[in-house]
Amino acid sequence: MGKRMKILTALGLALIIAAGVLYGIFFGTQPADETENDQQLPGTLSALSADEANQTQILLAQDGIEIDGSGASAAGTTVLISQAGTYAVSGTLENGQIDVAAGNEDEVVLVLNGVTLSNEEEAAIYVESAGQTQLILEAGTVNRFESGTQTDFSAIKDSADNNATGAAVYAKDDLSISGTGSLQVYGYINNGVHSADNLLIDSGTFEVTAVNNAIKGKDSVTITDGDFTICSGGDGIKSDDTTGEGYGVISISGGKFSIESSSDGVQAETALSISGGEFSVVSGGSSSASYSSYDRGWGDSDANWDMEDEAAVSTKGIKSGGELNISGGSFTVDSCDDAFHSNGSILISGGNYEIASGDDGMHADTELVIKSGDIQITQSYEGIEGNQIQISGGDISVVSYDDGMNAYGGQNNRGWGGSAKTTEETPELVIKGGTISVDADGDGLDSNGTLCVEGGTVVVNGPSDGGNGAIDSGSENGGDCIVNGGIVLAVGSSGMAETFSGNSEQYSFCCNLTDSFTDGDDLTISDEQGNILFQHTIVKSGSSVVFSSPDLVSGETYVLTVGGQTTEIKLESVSTTSGQASHWR
Numbered sequence: 276m277g278k279r280m281k282i283l284t285a286l287g288l289a290l291i292i293a294a295g296v297l298y299g300i301f302f303g304t305q306p307a308d309e310t311e312n313d314q315q316l317p318g319t320l321s322a323l324s325a326d327e328a329n330q331t332q333i334l335l336a337q338d339g340i341e342i343d344g345s346g347a348s349a350a351g352t353t354v355l356i357s358q359a360g361t362y363a364v365s366g367t368l369e370n371g372q373i374d375v376a377a378g379n380e381d382e383v384v385l386v387l388n389g390v391t392l393s394n395e396e397e398a399a400i401y402v403e404s405a406g407q408t409q410l411i412l413e414a415g416t417v418n419r420f421e422s423g424t425q426t427d428f429s430a431i432k433d434s435a436d437n438n439a440t441g442a443a444v445y446a447k448d449d450l451s452i453s454g455t456g457s458l459q460v461y462g463y464i465n466n467g468v469h470s471a472d473n474l475l476i477d478s479g480t481f482e483v484t485a486v487n488n489a490i491k492g493k494d495s496v497t498i499t500d501g502d503f504t505i506c507s508g509g510d511g512i513k514s515d516d517t518t519g520e521g522y523g524v525i526s527i528s529g530g531k532f533s534i535e536s537s538s539d540g541v542q543a544e545t546a547l548s549i550s551g552g553e554f555s556v557v558s559g560g561s562s563s564a565s566y567s568s569y570d571r572g573w574g575d576s577d578a579n580w581d582m583e584d585e586a587a588v589s590t591k592g593i594k595s596g597g598e599l600n601i602s603g604g605s606f607t608v609d610s611c612d613d614a615f616h617s618n619g620s621i622l623i624s625g626g627n628y629e630i631a632s633g634d635d636g637m638h639a640d641t642e643l644v645i646k647s648g649d650i651q652i653t654q655s656y657e658g659i660e661g662n663q664i665q666i667s668g669g670d671i672s673v674v675s676y677d678d679g680m681n682a683y684g685g686q687n688n689r690g691w692g693g694s695a696k697t698t699e700e701t702p703e704l705v706i707k708g709g710t711i712s713v714d715a716d717g718d719g720l721d722s723n724g725t726l727c728v729e730g731g732t733v734v735v736n737g738p739s740d741g742g743n744g745a746i747d748s749g750s751e752n753g754g755d756c757i758v759n760g761g762i763v764l765a766v767g768s769s770g771m772a773e774t775f776s777g778n779s780e781q782y783s784f785c786c787n788l789t790d791s792f793t794d795g796d797d798l799t800i801s802d803e804q805g806n807i808l809f810q811h812t813i814v815k816s817g818s819s820v821v822f823s824s825p826d827l828v829s830g831e832t833y834v835l836t837v838g839g840q841t842t843e844i845k846l847e848s849v850s851t852t853s854g855q856a857s858h859w860r
Contacts, residue, residue, distance in 0.1 A: 330360075720746045
């Protein structure tokens with residue numbers, strides 16, 4: 276072959292090799308160490324279900340465990356995983372365990388592909404050590420893990436002395452769960468799913484039954500999606516660490532939750548935020564359990580009765596030891612104690628709520644703020660309670676055995692009719708907007724300090740007995756009852772009827788009638804020309820009507836018609852009273 280031909284041949288071979296390399300770059304697969312999986316940040320869910328060729332295969336069987344690949348070994352009915360990697364697990368094994376004892380920086384992925392695993396004495400999955408452990412639920416599979424044996428359902432005290440492996444799925448380090456398959460967990464020793472650090476759930480279908488807490492991340496719980504059916508003798512979802520900033524936190528942004536818990540439905544020790552999801556929660560046996568278990572004395576004068584004083588076990592629906600922030604989601608809560616509770620503050624800025632509570636519908640120890648949302652409290656001892664209550668929007672309906680809304684506390688303990696709790700801040704109930712309906716057997720709107728309405732539409736169906744009023748402010752604590760805007764109708768007994776003060780910027784009147792009205796009666800307020808300002812159907816008996824509207828004008832006469840009675844009221848001052856109260860009517 277001539278020299279020229281050899282050169283051409285060499286060039287041709289080089290072009291062929293180059294073309295092959297380019298084809299591999301653009302159309303072929305990259306080496307494993309260059310895939311996007313290596314770009315994941317620690318503590319986040321990553322797509323670590325690498326191609327099956329790189330997975331260690333583990334087949335569980337009663338007559339012997341089969342392992343194909345590196346990083347795992349078998350000893351009797353125990354699988355020991357000792358290094359980082361992806362492990363595909365399938366099969367059925369009684370009284371066995373998957374034990375992860377990898378390096379502190381290792382990331383271990385368990386791809387669950389139809390697993391049934393039980394352990395009579397400790398965890399079915401036990402992570403002793405790892406940087407992070409991920410459970411991936413393969414599509415179309417059901418995976419079942421059980422610890423202990425089925426027992427009568429009773430709550431176990433959750434203490435630091437509990438056996439750490441007492442959860443059916445337990446990890447001492449971070450644990451994350453994703454996938455579209457199903458995870459069934461039965462924790463008959465203690466908890467169901469438990470991480471001693473951070474627990475992250477991204478997706479999946481979950482059925483968790485536990486004699487204590489169903490799902491627990493001691494440092495934090497983060498849930499972005501998933502379908503959860505939870506039955507627990509303790510709390511449904513829990514985080515309770517208080518050793519550092521950012522611990523004891525629960526964050527939920529999506530998912531569907533059906534929770535039946537003997538204790539709290541969802542409980543975060545320091546902060547709880549919910550921005551989405553669908554929740555059905557029954558805690559402590561439901562609201563009816565409080566009536567049968569406690570002598571509550573419904574309708575008595577104690578506006579600050581608290582189940583915490585009576586019960587050692589907390590049975591609230593959604594609870595936070597610090598901030599409780601809800602910006603979205605739908606909630607159906609039936610709770611023995613408070614439906615929504617915070618030892619600190621509550622902020623509601625969205626969502627739909629159907630609440631039945633054996634105690635408060637919503638309670639905050641400090642500030643309770645409602646900016647928007649559809650809130651329907653169909654049963655409660657007190658509907659909405661906090662030291663400082665501010666409402667600027669939303670569609671709110673409250674039914675209560677005692678106060679509908681209660682800004683509690685005060686500078687002095689005045690005994691009956693005052694506050695059973697003293698606070699540094701003077702209580703305030705401020706309404707700036709929204710559509711509000713209250714049906715209360717105690718005080719309708721009650722503040723142990725100042726009660727102020729600045730906007731919105733407020734209708735209060737107050738008490739029939741003379742021991743309470745439709746509206747009530749705390750003059751004993753230096754408070755005032757003020758209306759500066761909005762529309763207010765408050766009807767009820769005239770025995771302790773209170774009206775807005777002359778310090779108000781908007782006109783109001785209080786009319787105490789000679790004869791009582793009763794449920795079903797139509798109430799109409801109109802001006803002298805017959806223009807109707809407001810109409811309402813009475814829901815229970817009473818004899819006092821308080822009304823305020825921007826349409827009221829000084830010196831004008833207005834006509835109140837209710838229960839066959841017609842009364843004319845001339846506005847001679849900012850706050851006008853007509854008729855005499857009949858005490859204890």
